[in-house]
Amino acid sequence: MRYFGILAFFTASLAVTPAFADVFGAKQTVLDNGLEVIVVENHRAPVVTQMIWYKAGAMDKQPGKSGIAHFLEHLMFKGTETLAPGEFSATVQRNGGRDNAFTSQDTTVYHQSVASDRLDLIMRMEADRMRNLVLSKEVFEPEKLVILEERASRTDSSPGALLGEQTSAGLYLNHPYRLPIIGWRHEIEALTIDDALAFYRQYYAPNNAILIVAGDVTADDVFALAKTHFGPIAPSDLPDRPHFTEPPQLGEKVYAYRDPRVRESSLSLRKLAPSYGEGDRDQVYALQVLMNILGSGNTSRLFRALVIEQRIALTAGGWYSPNARGPAEVGIWARPTPDKSLDDLKAAVREEVRKVIEDGVSEDEVSRAITRLQDAAATAMDSLAGPARAIGRARISGLTLPEIEAWPDRIGEVTAEQVNEAAKAVLGAPGGVEARLLPSERPTTGGEDKS
Amino acid sequence: MIHSLSLRYSGIRLAQSLLVLALFALPLSLAKAEVRVEEVTSPGGITAWLVRDRTVPVTAIEFEFTDAGAAHDPVGKEGLASMAAALIDEGAGDLDSQAFQGTLSDKSMTIRFSASVNGFSGSFYSLNRYRDEAVGLLHLALTEPRFDDEPVERIRSQFLSSLRSKETDPGTIAGKAMREAVFGSHPYGRPSGGTKDGIAAVTAADMRAFIRTALAKDKLHIGVVGDIDPTELGLLLDTVFGDLPEKGLGDPVTEFTPPPPAGTIVVEEDIPQSTILFAQRGLKLDDPDYYAGMILNHILGGGSFSSELMKEVRVKRGLAYSVYSYQHPMKHAALLRGGGQTQNATVGETLTVMRDVVRHLSEGTINAETVDNAKTYITGSFPLRFTNSSSIASQLVSMQVYDFGIDYLDVRNGRVDKVSVNQVNALAKRLLDPDGLLFVVVGAPTGVDATLPVPPGLE
Numbered sequence: 001m002r003y004f005g006i007l008a009f010f011t012a013s014l015a016v017t018p019a020f021a022d023v024f025g026a027k028q029t030v031l032d033n034g035l036e037v038i039v040v041e042n043h044r045a046p047v048v049t050q051m052i053w054y055k056a057g058a059m060d061k062q063p064g065k066s067g068i069a070h071f072l073e074h075l076m077f078k079g080t081e082t083l084a085p086g087e088f089s090a091t092v093q094r095n096g097g098r099d100n101a102f103t104s105q106d107t108t109v110y111h112q113s114v115a116s117d118r119l120d121l122i123m124r125m126e127a128d129r130m131r132n133l134v135l136s137k138e139v140f141e142p143e144k145l146v147i148l149e150e151r152a153s154r155t156d157s158s159p160g161a162l163l164g165e166q167t168s169a170g171l172y173l174n175h176p177y178r179l180p181i182i183g184w185r186h187e188i189e190a191l192t193i194d195d196a197l198a199f200y201r202q203y204y205a206p207n208n209a210i211l212i213v214a215g216d217v218t219a220d221d222v223f224a225l226a227k228t229h230f231g232p233i234a235p236s237d238l239p240d241r242p243h244f245t246e247p248p249q250l251g252e253k254v255y256a257y258r259d260p261r262v263r264e265s266s267l268s269l270r271k272l273a274p275s276y277g278e279g280d281r282d283q284v285y286a287l288q289v290l291m292n293i294l295g296s297g298n299t300s301r302l303f304r305a306l307v308i309e310q311r312i313a314l315t316a317g318g319w320y321s322p323n324a325r326g327p328a329e330v331g332i333w334a335r336p337t338p339d340k341s342l343d344d345l346k347a348a349v350r351e352e353v354r355k356v357i358e359d360g361v362s363e364d365e366v367s368r369a370i371t372r373l374q375d376a377a378a379t380a381m382d383s384l385a386g387p388a389r390a391i392g393r394a395r396i397s398g399l400t401l402p403e404i405e406a407w408p409d410r411i412g413e414v415t416a417e418q419v420n421e422a423a424k425a426v427l428g429a430p431g432g433v434e435a436r437l438l439p440s441e442r443p444t445t446g447g448e449d450k451s
Numbered sequence: 452m453i454h455s456l457s458l459r460y461s462g463i464r465l466a467q468s469l470l471v472l473a474l475f476a477l478p479l480s481l482a483k484a485e486v487r488v489e490e491v492t493s494p495g496g497i498t499a500w501l502v503r504d505r506t507v508p509v510t511a512i513e514f515e516f517t518d519a520g521a522a523h524d525p526v527g528k529e530g531l532a533s534m535a536a537a538l539i540d541e542g543a544g545d546l547d548s549q550a551f552q553g554t555l556s557d558k559s560m561t562i563r564f565s566a567s568v569n570g571f572s573g574s575f576y577s578l579n580r581y582r583d584e585a586v587g588l589l590h591l592a593l594t595e596p597r598f599d600d601e602p603v604e605r606i607r608s609q610f611l612s613s614l615r616s617k618e619t620d621p622g623t624i625a626g627k628a629m630r631e632a633v634f635g636s637h638p639y640g641r642p643s644g645g646t647k648d649g650i651a652a653v654t655a656a657d658m659r660a661f662i663r664t665a666l667a668k669d670k671l672h673i674g675v676v677g678d679i680d681p682t683e684l685g686l687l688l689d690t691v692f693g694d695l696p697e698k699g700l701g702d703p704v705t706e707f708t709p710p711p712p713a714g715t716i717v718v719e720e721d722i723p724q725s726t727i728l729f730a731q732r733g734l735k736l737d738d739p740d741y742y743a744g745m746i747l748n749h750i751l752g753g754g755s756f757s758s759e760l761m762k763e764v765r766v767k768r769g770l771a772y773s774v775y776s777y778q779h780p781m782k783h784a785a786l787l788r789g790g791g792q793t794q795n796a797t798v799g800e801t802l803t804v805m806r807d808v809v810r811h812l813s814e815g816t817i818n819a820e821t822v823d824n825a826k827t828y829i830t831g832s833f834p835l836r837f838t839n840s841s842s843i844a845s846q847l848v849s850m851q852v853y854d855f856g857i858d859y860l861d862v863r864n865g866r867v868d869k870v871s872v873n874q875v876n877a878l879a880k881r882l883l884d885p886d887g888l889l890f891v892v893v894g895a896p897t898g899v900d901a902t903l904p905v906p907p908g909l910e
Contacts, residue, residue, distance in 0.1 A: 042506070042838075044504065044506045044837075044838060045486075045834045045835075045837045045838050046834055047834050047835055047838065077756070085766075086756060086757075086762075086766060089755070089756040089757070090756065090757050090824075093754060093755070093756070093757050093824065093827075093828045094824050094827055094828065095827065095831060096827055096828055096830065096831015096832045096833075097831070097832060097835075098755075098832060098835065113835050114831075114835075115831060115834065141769070142765075142766065142767065142768060142769030143769065144769070145768075145769025145770070146765055146769045146771070146772050147772075148794075149724070149769070149770070149771050149772040149792065149793060149794065150772035152723055152724040152772075152792070152794060153724060153772050153773065153792050156723050156724065157621065157722060157723070157724055157792075260619075260721070261619040261620075261722070262619070263615040263616050263618055263619060264612050264615055264616045296556075297552070297556045298552055298556075299549055299552050299553045299556045304549065307605065308548075308549060308601065308605070311605075314605075314608055314609050314612050315609065335612065337608060338608070338612070368557050371557065372556065372557060372559055375558070375559035375578060376559055378507070378508070378578060379507055379509055379559075379576075379578065381506060381507050382506065382507040382509060382839055382840050383838060383839050384835075384838035384839070385838075
């Protein structure tokens with residue numbers, strides 16, 4: 001069961017991420033300029049991962065500038081007053097290290113992994129580019145083409161990604177999460193150096209960042225290094241950011257996208273949910289247990305009912321990640337067997353959701369899910385960068401470090417009653433979107449969806 | 452999935468997911484990482500390589516049976532090894548699929564199998580407090596898999612659905628065209644995940660016979676990492692693997708030496724961006740120039756932003772987001788491969804730049820500083836591979852499969868450091884073949900002349 005396994009792992013890891021609490025033993029300090037520094041000691045190998053998390057992601061763009069956070073992420077490798085374009089990465093590599101970066105709706109993150117005796121070097125360079133970025137037309141224009149190629153690879157070449165982008169725009173009525181992280185093509189094309197620099201000056205500041213270092217280091221040494229390299233950087237006046245509240249959703253939207261590149265139909269259902277960043281915190285923990293029972297792995301309720309018992313789906317599962325500054329989402333996906341339509345499949349999915357909402361889950365299901373989630377946390381330290389990523393995602397979403405460390409205990413307190421309340425409140429709420437990915441011609445083999 | 456992240460580059464990593472390629476990316480000294488490899492032989496005579504580590508209370512076991520992969524699938528049953536791998540953990544002994552998988556899930560155990568071109572691999576990962584039970588399940592899977600109708604037909608449907616889905620995927624199409632153009636009817640020309648006809652034809656009896664004959668002790672290589680001592684491991688090895696047959700199957704796959712045909716294949720697809728693959732002859736793992744080849748590939752397209760392909764194609768011209776090269780050594784053949792994606796209008800220019808990069812390097816133009824930078828990366832990044840139990844265990848397996856010796860981790864960096872700039876340039880002149888490159892383009896490219904026919908089955 002290979003491909004389902006991958007999906008299941010993805011979902012489980014999302015659900016479990018901040019859990020690796022008790023095992024992290026992370027230490028934290030805040031510099032005078034507001035930079036938060038977190039250290040996870042792990043002495044397994046003489047290496048270290050440094051990550052800087054800026055509290056500025058795709059959602060923080062100005063209207064009409066979708067993709068600017070991600071564009072700036074690329075440009076951050078194009079040199080400073082003292083480093084030539086490309087020299088940051090070349091220096092990391094020359095020292096036997098790897099570096100990369102990523103952008104999400106909530107955050108932009110730069111990270112390097114390197115021998116632990118080179119931490120001083122990479123921290124000096126990371127501090128340098130927090131303030132001293134230099135951009136020219138010579139680097140900007142080719143990089144725009146690169147990003148358009150990236151969009152073509154990731155989104156335009158993938159019917160599933162295209163549908164996901166359209167569906168997100170429908171799931172959020174008001175929140176900027178509705179816009180793609182990489183940006184709409186026409187808006188990427190219109191972005192300028194000034195747009196990138198404006199975003200950079202507005203948000204790249206010590207008092208808007210979290211530095212996380214994991215590996216073969218001591219917390220005191222890292223705190224001292226951080227003070228040396230980041231300490232001299234003055235904090236910025238950060239802009240007041242609007243809080244986006246979603247209005248009530250009255251009806252469910254259906255997106256049906258037909259594409260000649262699609263051979264196999266699929267269905268997904270997405271609804272808004274509370275997150276660590278906003279909404280009912282108790283519900284957030286209960287939802288992690290709920291979605292583990294409902295949709296994680298091939299013994300979950302959805303998989304058992306739809307794939308094993310009814311043989312209506314080839315695969316089925318659910319996801320929920322509580323890591324978000326704004327609203328999170330819960331989702332269910334499934335692919336029908338060749339002889340079943342998406343309408344048949346949807347009815348079967350609805351029935352499983354109805355059962356959870358009306359009949360609830362059992363004490364036994366809850367206690368087994370809690371054990372699974374806590375066991376996964378127990379292996380969190382079997383990774384260099386994993387703990388840094390898990391802490392970063394949860395901190396950016398608004399959990400405190402003690403809350404992150406206490407995750408297994410907090411999950412352990414979830415009751416069946418809370419799970420059932422969460423199911424009613426979130427899965428039972430009106431609204432959400434349904435996405436149908438379909439071949440552009442009806443296959444001759446079976447009753448394709450009639451909608 | 453709002454948090455699907457956008458990475459600065461990731462295409463490079465895709466190519467490295469194959470075990471063999473991972474091996475190529477690993478080769479650095481472990482002296483610095485202080486990893487001690489012990490050879491453990493069980494009372495029953497089964498050998499494993501062990502790295503003891505108490506970072507987390509787990510045991511990770513990776514193992515591979517050689518000569519038991521897709522290249523050995525019978526004609527007409529293409530996909531047999533992959534199907535067996537997907538089904539061996541779907542019920543065994545008295546446990547049906549849901550009972551078996553339910554125990555794995557409830558106790559956070561991983562027992563997973565996969566088939567590659569040459570081998571059949573297993574992964575085991577368990578918290579030590581569940582280890583005895585997990586070990587029992589692993590033994591059961593290897594010796595008494597059930598192959599019940601429900602999971603067999605379910606997995607078959609999933610395989611067929613997956614194969615149908617990939618029929619329009621440009622990367623899959625390009626890979627198929629490349630394989631068929633290079634290897635023709637040789638077993639390496641087959642897709643490792645099987646064909647629709649082959650998957651449809653595989654029976655439970657086929658899979659039972661495969662498990663009984665191909666998974667044998669003389670083909671087995673085991674790597675173990677975790678909080679386990681040699682005595683405990685010896686008992687574990689006998690429990691899991693002691694009942695397997697002594698001797699497995701031979702290797703009927705023949706050596707394949709012809710270089711890829713020179714020229715360009717264009718598979719027309721109505722998509723906005725073309726996928727490009729290229730290949731030429733490469734180096735096998737036992738080639739005396741293996742380490743020089745590692746450095747050369749790093750400089751060509753293996754080293755993310757500092758590589759020549761990245762600089763010329765992406766950084767200077769903005770022609771692609773992902774552009775890369777990698778060595779693809781197989782047991783009976785070897786290729787140097789690469790690729791990228793670019794919009795249809797710039798395919799002609801991109802192919803020219805790629806060929807020019809290969810030509811420039813083939814003229815012996817690499818300087819000492821470039822070689823030194825490649826070496827410090829290849830040697831210095833070695834310990835980064837040793838931060839996770841399962842990846843260390845996989846490395847131990849590869850070292851055995853490819854006969855690298857138990858001291859490999861200690862000697863590796865020294866061998867990389869010993870390579871001179873002259874050796875790298877001599878290899879570049881001997882190996883790189885700008886006019887012999889085979890290009891495969893899938894898309895609607897402009898400015899490209901197709902000089903080779905589309906292989907049968909893709910027209």
